[in-house]
Amino acid sequence: MENFVYLLHDHASNRAAVVDPAWDVPAVLACAQEHGMQITDILLTHSHHDHVNGISDVLQHTDAQLHLLKAEAQFWGQGLDLPTLHHGGDVIRVGATDITALHTPGHTPGSACYHLGDDLITGDTLFVFGCGRCDLAGGDPEQMYVTLKDMAAHFPDTTVIRPGHNYAEQDTSTLREQIEGNPFMHFDDSARFVRYRMHYHGLHRDTPYGPVPRGEEMPD
Numbered sequence: 001m002e003n004f005v006y007l008l009h010d011h012a013s014n015r016a017a018v019v020d021p022a023w024d025v026p027a028v029l030a031c032a033q034e035h036g037m038q039i040t041d042i043l044l045t046h047s048h049h050d051h052v053n054g055i056s057d058v059l060q061h062t063d064a065q066l067h068l069l070k071a072e073a074q075f076w077g078q079g080l081d082l083p084t085l086h087h088g089g090d091v092i093r094v095g096a097t098d099i100t101a102l103h104t105p106g107h108t109p110g111s112a113c114y115h116l117g118d119d120l121i122t123g124d125t126l127f128v129f130g131c132g133r134c135d136l137a138g139g140d141p142e143q144m145y146v147t148l149k150d151m152a153a154h155f156p157d158t159t160v161i162r163p164g165h166n167y168a169e170q171d172t173s174t175l176r177e178q179i180e181g182n183p184f185m186h187f188d189d190s191a192r193f194v195r196y197r198m199h200y201h202g203l204h205r206d207t208p209y210g211p212v213p214r215g216e217e218m219p220d
């Protein structure tokens with residue numbers, strides 16, 4: 001699945017948040033230990049199995065608080081053990097580090113991105129030269145169109161993207177590079193975006209994703 005798992009290290013307190021703990025929790029715990037971090041928080045970008053299957057393992061080894069958007073908890077319907085439920089715009093503080101949770105629906109109804117400093121953790125909303133599927137349960141390509149438009153409008157183009165999967169030849173990118181080369185960020189028409197996301201893309205592109213020149217996404 002090529003998932004990325006992120007550890008956000010607050011150097012002032014050595015507290016850390018793990019984003020989307022999955023698959024190889026021993027490696028995550030070893031990394032935390034090696035850098036003297038104490039994992040105090042778990043942040044979820046969304047509830048798909050490949051992003052959450054390490055939660056119980058992390059909770060066996062830490063007292064971490066689980067954070068997700070209320071909309072995603074409702075969609076998931078899982079009986080979670082005392083999670084902290086957020087709305088878009090909420091700030092999660094880890095030590096002296098402020099992390100803003102953004103509501104970015106499209107891949108799932110309660111998908112979140114997390115913004116801290118110059119970094120934007122984008123989960124399965126925005127990949128390097130790709131974006132999350134909208135054909136699974138709870139997916140909505142019209143919402144994804146709005147989400148990506150908002151993202152391009154609201155963040156400086158120097159913002160560094162940290163996606164939820166490694167689907168390109170590079171791990172990260174800037175928003176500027178994505179606005180220029182990510183075909184999903186080229187559309188100015190919701191209906192065309194929906195057609196591209198739901199039908200055209202899967203038939204015409206494959207990983208690793210690379211840049212697409214503006215205007216060459218899809219014939220009219």
Ligand SMILES: [Fe+2]
Pocket residue numbers: 046048107124132
């Ligand atoms: Fe997903």
